[in-house]
Amino acid sequence: MNERMMDPGGAWPRLRVDDWTDTKDTLHMWTQIVGKVRLAHAPLLNHWWQVTFYVSSRGLTTTAVPYGTGAFEIEFDFIEHQLRIHTSAGSVRTVALEPKPVAQFHAETMRALGELGIETRIQATPNEVEPAVPFAEDYGHASYDPAAAHLFWRQLLQARRVMEEFRSHFAGKVSPVHFFWGAMDLACTRFSGRGAPAHPGGAPNCGDWVMAEGYSRELSSCGFWPGGGEEGAFYSYAYPEPKGFGEYPVAPAEAFYSKEYAQFLLPYEVVRQSDAPDSTLLSFFRTTYDAAADGAGWDRAMLDCDPGRLKDFE
DSSP states (O other), X not given: OOHHHHOTTOSSOOOOHHHHXXXXXXXXXXXXXXXXXXXXXXXXXXXXXXXXXXXXXXXXXXXXXXXXXXXXXXXXXTTTTEEEEEETXXXXXXXXXXXXXXXXXXXXXXXXXXXXXXXXXXXXXXXXXXXXXXXXXXXXXXXXXXXXXXXXXXXXXXXXXXXXXXXXXXXXXXXXXXXXXXXXXXXXXXEEEEEOOOOOOOOTTSOHHHHHHHTSEEEEEEEEETTSTTTOEEEEEEESOOTTGGGSOOSSTTOEEEXXXXXXXXXXXXXXXXXXXXXXXXXXXXXXXXXXXXXXXXXXXXXXXXXXXXXXXX
């Protein structure tokens, strides 16, 4: 089927950070509320993988969260602009995604969960932001531009698609392509199989023990952050960072190493404007992974793989 028929809005949308900052900051707080609901009910997985969201065909979803002998799922629908809570018993509640204070969204979401019989207590303050205004007291974040939220989701769709391709070239331990609501970024992380020194922490309003768990193994991580540069930025970093990492030659030419963030960055607009955006982004992910894996002496013969290795058997 023609890609335009599947995706009539076109790929790689333009969304300037300055044009939706208020909406982005409000949406960030909303995702933290829903993320903490998942955190309250899902069993711990290594590196906090149990708390993340996933890009869906309509927005962002928790996927099925266990509750009693059943389950529930919460999805941000950025097409119809509803927060939908579904249970395995067939019940549904919705919360409108529209301009409203975080305090109101928090109250409506917790009330909807209560109506569904999902008893939930969360740590009701945000993490990884400063200041950390309690959700029930946050009337400052109250913006929601549905067109901007829709474009953001479309950015995530494209980033996820290419990141899944990149992920398929690795046979070692590798995370899903998932959305962390703490920093509001889409991430995929590869691991060497070796331990790592204790992370020093330092994220605002987030216990150092949280980061120690997240970075307990040697890793190379890449992703997309909507708050960087003019239209967001792709990133790639290593922990622990090997010697010479920032000087490694990476592609494309517009990619650069940021000493401030200790990671490689590639402006989203470089990919969007490229004649071959998928190839441009893949070159960034692959060469920055090379910088991490070669610099730290990963066993690439064991860890790297060809996703087309079985095509002759199809």
